[in-house]
Amino acid sequence: MLAERFARAASVAALHADAVDREGRFPAEAVAALKAERLLGLQIPRQFGGEGAGLTDIAEGCYALGQACSAAAMVFAMHHIKVSSLVSHGLDSAWHCRLMERIASEQLLVASSTTEAGIGGDLRNSLCAVEAEDGVFALAKDASVISYGAQADLILATARRNAEAATSDQVLVALLSDQITLERTSTWDTLGMRGTCSDGFRLEARGVPVEQILPKPFAEIAAQSMLAASHLLWSSVWFGIASFAVDRARVFVQAEARKRQGQVPPTALRLAELSNALQAMKATLVSALRRFEDAQGNADLLDSLAFSVMLNNLKTTASDMAVDIVQRALGIVGLAGYKNGTPFSLGRPLRDVLSAPLMIGNDRILANTAKLLLVQKSSGQLMSA
Template structure:
């Protein structure tokens, strides 16, 4: 497809506080529809429109391309805020911003990619993620489908186990083998806009939680120009950008879900104590554990943000084993913490938390957060880490 390459558009300079204020406005709308999104298993269209209205979708696009140049720290705060309101909305925002981050770091300066980023900022396009195929068991480091080159450009025929919010997106960022004769691990990242592809539904999305992400399976049939394949190797994109950004933003969304559950446990405990003349209810100990779990998750995210910001300008630092180990384990540790935190909140609330109705229900939060250790399975992540570190020396002292 052709994208007009006009003069550079300078977007508004924003602050983290301004972005957070807009995120809170979106969260209020998302929260009002979160129950129906969950019960009906539908896409959170109201929240998506609010994100467009408040211009959240292009926040991380560079200022010179019409965006706001928002930092990953500011985006993580948005994910946390949205997670407290609607888990599906938060996860959609996190996945979209991960794809935007890949474009910004690895496509910036290329005319077509710059044009896409201008459109994301100007039109508030929503970009979907497609990294999982039906034949690879969820292994994002190996692809079956390959990019095919013809006289008109490139083609891709890909059977995707899931394409998160694929039917609702304005474009898709997908991984594929570099060529038909390339190894499964020789991958590239491709960017297609809605006019470039068709989707044939292969499976539905009837899940326990995160129902609003509408991550059905599709056959993706795409055709575009060769410039729509990023020049950078996918291994580089995955290690330097996709993994750290996704793990930080996902973790922030899950921690937001946990925070909403802790808030309900706090309200229940206060109410119970008032009714019992100041005597704590039996489940109060679980409320304490929930508070502790939330603080631990927030601390882990803060440490990872510090580490990522310190390394972000240095590809070697981003690729270093210590960084990769820490950022990989962030997803594992926060996902497990988020689940135990929400479970503690439910136990604090007792039957009132277990019920699906009432002011103190934690049912939706628990069902949503249970996806955290399963989405890109923690066991696979740890197994990959084990393989990567087998030949690395073990530190001889705390100073090493």
């Protein structure tokens, strides 16, 4: 009955989506509904009280919420991106296993702190460092963005392994809300995705047990779980937004057809083209999800150049397609979509989806893909590219 649970949470999110956007506030009602439906612990293994759901199940939730409230969908996606890191890389740590039990039982909301002043969104480098002594550590980080940081129960933060480590020698640490102080350094006043509340903070933690540091290097965590989860779940959110826009365009064209009995509205052709584009976006996403699920447990495949290129291509393709689809839907609906407060309004989804190419900028990802392609070898097979 997972689809029904997602639908109930999405219906709550939809009721408050305009207010969340207008007021730039956290989608508290939607997150409360997600907790009530026990959807924050879906990925947690069954032995720790979760449901052992795969990323495809989580993607369905991102899609459903994306049609209702972009901000709520993105919060849900970012939460599960971090949970995927715990599930994939925390099973060898007794402390992190207990943490997973708490996430499932208490429906803890997990946030991420990877960006940092001085390095921007380059998650594979850190300036701050873990300072460990006598079994505890301290951490001070100038985080340029922590989405819903003030509302999170737990933050997973990246940092250098120690003060002497290279910027790329990173670890991922779990910090409970009562172990940290957050001093807001910037506010999230943006064109869209306003409800993610992605403020900047000075994050400080002291006296934290070293067992809260995940035992595996962050480079491994990023390559084998975080990169894939980010691109797959973000793309699912964007697909939800695009689907919502196409649905509004379809209803608009159907209404026009009823006014012109026996005539096909000129916008019907544009709607057919739009449906084609949406189907292509869905096929791209579904294919990537299947490849990820098939690769589970195969570290060599997850670390391969071909897999990284595929994920990079998914992100850049899906983000560009989502923007194009919503813009074309607006072209079909016209002024009724441009105006706020009509049954066909598309202002909020358009502003939200414009963030897609900017979340880890597409130019940065394309530059990384270009480097990978210089050394990648052709598979020589149609179905394994």
